[in-house]
Amino acid sequence: MPIDYSKWDKLELSDDSDIEVHPNVDKKSFIKWKQQSIHEARAKRNHDIANLETQISMYSHLNKRVDKLLSSVDDQSLAEKDNVTKFLNANFDKTEKPQGPNVDPEIPPFNEMVEDLFEQLEGDAKKQGLNPRDGSVIRSFVLGHRSRIDKVTVEAKQKLQELYKEKELHISSDDIKTGFDSGFMNRKANEEEEKKAADLQKVAVANGSKTTSDVPLPAPQLQFIEYGDDVMKLAxxxxxxxxxxxxxxxxxxxxxxxxxxxxxxxxxxxxxxxxxxxxxxxxxxxxxxxxxxxxxxxxxxxxxxxxxxxxxxxxxxxxxxxxxxxxxxxxxxxxxxxxxxxxxxxxxxxxxxxxxxxxxxxxxxxxVETIQLKSLDESTELEVNLPNFESPNPEDKKKVEAFSKLPEKMKDAIKTKNLDNVNAVFAEIPIEEAESYLDLINEAEIIGVKALLENEEDFKHLQDEYRNQGRFEELTLEERSQEKQQAQPQEAVNTSDTVD
CATH class of the missing domain: 1.20.58.610 (Cdc37, Hsp90 binding domain)
Structure with missing residues (x-):
């Protein structure tokens, strides 16, 4: 039976241990901020859902009262506040008010909200030069207000559905249900706890104040500025x-x-x-x-x-x-x-x-990237050679010309014939400048290779090669050492002489 792993796509992880952050940002702090951002976004989503559910429920209760008034009361009675109040109290619970975790405990009951609406509509009629005692005028104003509530309700329901879908995309601990546990529930005790919770909910600390705006809603709650998508962003x-x-x-x-x-x-x-x-x-x-x-x-x-x-x-x-x-x-x-x-x-x-x-x-x-000269072969070393400044040979003159183009600091380092001094100058200059110096050094053939010969056989082999090239005079050992070798050819000689 194939296993469906798609449900894990909804997991919203807040621990990104392998995340790469800016070097100026402490990694642990960044992970903490991201965790906090996820939790706060989830809390805000749940908060918005609760608000919209309360709002839609409140509109439903208000619409029941308004619709019954319009269908049961004539125009003349609509213009009399006392008649409206008596009708509402006779047909609806005058103490009923909106309930919810984010509702202002001081919010007025539904009947009082409708009464406040009629007072407001009378004021609107006066501002437009109409007779507030004319029931037909009040009825038209009520119908206009009723259509606006319907429009807001539709928008609220659409937004609520979007939040429901967004919530379904993420799994949180609130969504985890116990599958195979069993237990005993004291129904009577549970009902008492629910009643206590409802009582506490009514007196919960919340923001807002009584309002008589066009659409009678609980006062909107202010939110702190939080940029969840960019923790470094400043307002x-x-x-x-x-x-x-x-x-x-x-x-x-x-x-x-x-x-x-x-x-x-x-x-x-x-x-x-x-x-x-x-x-x-x-x-x-x-x-x-x-x-x-x-x-x-x-x-x-x-x-x-x-x-x-x-x-x-x-x-x-x-x-x-x-x-x-x-x-x-x-x-x-x-x-x-x-x-x-x-x-x-x-x-x-x-x-x-x-x-x-x-x-x-x-x-x-x-x-900082630098150039350093070093031999990659353990059997050889790099050596520093100065060009022949006195030679009339055109090739030597080219080498001298290339050497003269180097800066004085590099020239002084080369004159010491110490590779470490040359590398020290390279370490102090940018890679682009160092590359230009290296081109001149190569042109002047300043850096050469010194071979390390570990035995007599290697020496004789190299000696024969140079003799064939007419350069034997450049590869002779010290005379005393050579005479000793000729006098005692039967002895094994273990040398590590360097040959230039």
Whole structure:
């Protein structure tokens, strides 16, 4: 039976141990950021699904009330607020209100929302110069509002279906179901727990306020700025915050109170990474500055995280910012908090400096390519030969001409006849320049090969070759050594003489 592995295509892994990152980015931090990005994207998706489900459910309840009003009440009664209120309370539960994890506990009941709508429509009629006491006018306004709700509902359902499909593409721990376990459930206790959970849900901390807008929705929740697709990306407001002076804490506090959405883990870390760029550009003052501002964001966000609110609650964040600056920064009676904060900034600044220093050293070692002269054959060595400056031979003159084109530093190294000195000059110059020097050296035949002969037989063989070429005089050994060899030919001689 073939095995279907397609279900594993839905796995969304957050640990990329083999990922390649920019040398300025710490690999462990990058993996942590990516893991966090996946989790936050998943949380946001679930959050959006819950909001849309609540929104669609709320529209359904409101439409029931509006439709029944339009079909059961005449025009004259529609223009009377008291009649509308009595009808709603007589036909629907006046305490029923939207339910959901992200719904403002202070949101008004459905009946009150409809009453507020009628008040708003009366105001709209006055603005257009129409009689708000004319029931037909109110009915036409209600029908127009009803069509807009239908349009928004269709769009919400389409978006919800897209989120459902996106959720199905990824497997998370929430999707794992136990297959073969059995157990006992106390139904009565379970019902009590559900009731408690529902009660707690009603009083859950959430953002928003009562509204009488054209479409009566719960107040939208603010979200922190998170660039999941680019962890290094900075929002313009974050960059501006990073440019504020280090000692001006009042300015930093006021800026954060006005731009709370930048206080996210991703923006804090991206601002910290900006310090590497400044330090690489030899701007330590700016590097320290952005680290300082990043730490302010980090301290505030750490305190806010203890509240376990998955979105930006303006009231709670305002309280956190003011509390941090009051008790940590401005607290002259107990300066330990501010001291600890500044020590943390200095520690991270030192880390950035050390890390940049290491990176620069690695780049210097790995990024420079040089030429070095070396023999690849163990039986030979390279030697440095000067051209014959006094020779009238045209070939020697060409060699002298090539030598004269070399820079003085290379000429001086060659005159020492030491290969190490020549290689030392090559090590100091770029590869392109070194190649041009090497062409001149080859033209002048400055670098030669010295053979190492390990026994007498090799020597005699080479000697015969040179004798045949009329160059025997260049290959004679010392006279004493040769006489000794002729006098004692029967003795085995083990030599390692070098022959030029």
């Amino acid at each position: 313009p407001d974050t960059e501006e915050f990073g440019s504020l002076s280090v000692g001006d804490f009042k300015a930093s506090e006021h800026f954060l109170l006005k731009h709370m959405q930048i206080i996210s883990e991703q923006q804090k870390d991206a601002l910290m990474m900006k310090a590497f760029e400044y330090q690489m550009q030899d701007e330590p003052k700016h590097a320290y500055q952005v680290i300082h501002q990043s730490e302010l964001m980090g301290y505030v966000r750490e305190i806010y995280n203890t509240k376990k609110i998955p979105f930006l609650h303006v009231g709670q964040m305002t309280e956190v910012i003011q509390l941090f600056f009051k008790r940590v920064i401005y607290n002259s009676a107990n300066p330990a908090g501010k001291k600890s904060f500044l020590e943390s900034v200095q520690s991270k600044f030192d880390h950035v400096k050390n890390r940049v220093k290491i990176i620069q050293q690695e780049q210097e070692q790995e990024g």
